Amino acid sequence: MQFSYRATTKDGKLVQGTVDAKDPSDAAVTLRQREFFPIRITPKENTILIKLFPFLAKTSENDSILFTRQLASMLTSGLTLMQALAILKNQVQNEKMQQVINNIIVDIEGGKTFSSAIGRYPDTFPVIYISLIKAGEVSGLLDKILLRLAENMEKQQKLKNSIKSALMYPAIIMIGMTLVLTMMMIFVIPQLAALYENLNLSLPFTTQVVIGISNFVLIFWPFVIGGIFLSIFLFRRWYKTDPGRLITDSIMIKIPVFGKLNQNVILTEFSRTLGLLIGSGALVVDAFKQTADVTGNALYRNAILAISQRIQKGISIGDALGAYTLFPSILVQMVKIGEQTGKLDESLTRVSEYFEREVDQTTKTLTTALEPISIITPIYNLISQIQ
Numbered sequence: 001m002q003f004s005y006r007a008t009t010k011d012g013k014l015v016q017g018t019v020d021a022k023d024p025s026d027a028a029v030t031l032r033q034r035e036f037f038p039i040r041i042t043p044k045e046n047t048i049l050i051k052l053f054p055f056l057a058k059t060s061e062n063d064s065i066l067f068t069r070q071l072a073s074m075l076t077s078g079l080t081l082m083q084a085l086a087i088l089k090n091q092v093q094n095e096k097m098q099q100v101i102n103n104i105i106v107d108i109e110g111g112k113t114f115s116s117a118i119g120r121y122p123d124t125f126p127v128i129y130i131s132l133i134k135a136g137e138v139s140g141l142l143d144k145i146l147l148r149l150a151e152n153m154e155k156q157q158k159l160k161n162s163i164k165s166a167l168m169y170p171a172i173i174m175i176g177m178t179l180v181l182t183m184m185m186i187f188v189i190p191q192l193a194a195l196y197e198n199l200n201l202s203l204p205f206t207t208q209v210v211i212g213i214s215n216f217v218l219i220f221w222p223f224v225i226g227g228i229f230l231s232i233f234l235f236r237r238w239y240k241t242d243p244g245r246l247i248t249d250s251i252m253i254k255i256p257v258f259g260k261l262n263q264n265v266i267l268t269e270f271s272r273t274l275g276l277l278i279g280s281g282a283l284v285v286d287a288f289k290q291t292a293d294v295t296g297n298a299l300y301r302n303a304i305l306a307i308s309q310r311i312q313k314g315i316s317i318g319d320a321l322g323a324y325t326l327f328p329s330i331l332v333q334m335v336k337i338g339e340q341t342g343k344l345d346e347s348l349t350r351v352s353e354y355f356e357r358e359v360d361q362t363t364k365t366l367t368t369a370l371e372p373i374s375i376i377t378p379i380y381n382l383i384s385q386i387q
Contacts, residue, residue, distance in 0.1 A: 002099065003027040003043055007036035017106050018099045020120070034110030059124045063097045065153045072146035081114060081142070100124055113137060128273060128290050135280045145280055152276050159268060159356060163261075166363035189214035245298040253299065261362045263326075266295045268355040270304070271331060275348030284344075285312050300326060317344070330354065 003024060006016045015036065021027035024041045031038045067088060074084035082105065089101040100121050107117035115134040118125045125133075129149065136145030193211045196203055203211070217224055238244040253259045253266075273294045277287035288308035292301045303324045310320040318336035321327045331351050338347030 003041050005031060005036075005041045006039045007031055008039065009037075010035055015106070017102045019103065019106075034106065036110070059094060059097045059100060059121075061153075061157060063092065063094050064124055064129075065150060065157060067092070067097065067101070068146055068153060069150040072143055072150055075143035075146065082108065097124075114142075128277065128294065131282065131290060132277065132280050135282060139281055148276055148280070152272060155272065155356070156269065159265065159359060162360060163265065163363055166366060170366075185214045185217050190218065242298070246302075249298045249300075253297065257362070257366060261359065261366065262297075264355045264358045264362065266297055266300055267328070267331060268352050268359060269294050269296075270300065271348045271355065272352035275345045275352060278348070279345030284317060303327075 002018050002020055004016070004018055005027065006014065008014055019027050019030055021030055024043075027041050028038050031041075070088055070091070071084050074087065075081065079087075085101055085105050085108075089098055089105065092098055092101065103120070104114070104117040107120070108114060113134075115130055115137055118133060119130050132145050132149055133142070136142035139145075189211060193214070196207075196211075239248055253263045255262075270291055274287055274291045277290060278284060282290070285308050288304055288311065292304040292308075295301055295304070303326050307317075307320045307324070310323070311317055316336075317339055318332055321335055322329075322332045334347045334351040335344065338344035341347075
């Protein structure tokens with residue numbers, strides 16, 4: 001919960017802002033830790049718009065990217081961190097992001113480092129982001145780290161958007177055809193069934209099946225709808241378990257065409273993030289452990305953690321990767337070249353660009369192939385079954 005506060009510093013300067021806390025007492029403790037003396041602490045009132053639309057009170061990926069890019073540019077131009085943050089606080093449009101930046105400023109004024117200040121907001125700044133900022137603070141290259149972070153985040157967003165846009169049309173078509181088929185089952189098929197019955201025609205088996213399904217839906221529709229929601233609920237609960245996640249994620253990378261697309265997306269994110277971490281000075285073992293959660297796939301996560309253990313025992317990175325068929329030979333070979341030349345981060349960046357091109361090509365091919373199939377196949381199947 002957020003609280004607005006007014007307080008004074010040790011020098012008697014009046015300050016105000018917002019603080020995240022469980023209750024006013026917890027907020028007061030947090031303020032005293034910052035060496036502030038609270039005058040007034042009140043729950044922050046949300047606007048009517050935020051009450052109606054809670055997502056407006058959250059930061060988005062665009063907010064994080066814009067923050068990172070602009071902060072990097074300002075630091076590169078010679079501004080201090082505090083000057084840059086003060087300017088950014090007044091520039092951002094999202095109210096929640098303004099609060100985050102304001103609290104970061106207050107924390108830094110209270111003696112915290114930039115990395116520890118942003119670490120309080122894991123929903124806005126993920127663990128890898130915080131690790132890279134910490135590395136930038138230690139090395140004195142915060143502006144360069146921020147630039148690389150911004151570029152990496154922009155590439156990630158571009159990749160996600162290209163996949164979403166490529167699959168949007170086929171998804172809309174499939175949803176539309178599902179609705180059409182449902183309407184036909186409810187309204188059209190019963191009329192055809194009555195017509196066939198009046199004409200005393202001998203119906204093919206497939207047509208009888210279609211009519212049977214239509215009758216079942218009409219009679220037991222509450223149970224059908226309830227069964228669908230129950231199945232979704234049970235699947236989501238099962239998916240949250242380790243075996244459920246592992247089985248589902250294993251299937252997701254084996255589905256024809258879509259599985260390959262999913263695998264290339266995972267490899268793109270893995271190689272790009274790993275290259276960014278290693279290039280920023282992170283230890284290889286730590287970089288692998290941090291990258292494990294980036295893939296979003298339990299199978300790859302387990303493999304990456306196992307690889308980190310192998311590397312810790314003295315096995316080379318290339319050989320450790322090569323022990324798992326999840327990682328294609330081009331990635332293994334590029335890693336081995338990077339190890340030999342001492343430019344592992346550059347090799348990983350190049351191979352991530354290769355996988356990204358593969359994703360772009362697959363999405364384009366997939367869109368072209370699915371457009372006629374998604375329209376023709378359901379109609380053809382329905383007509384063939386009725387005839």
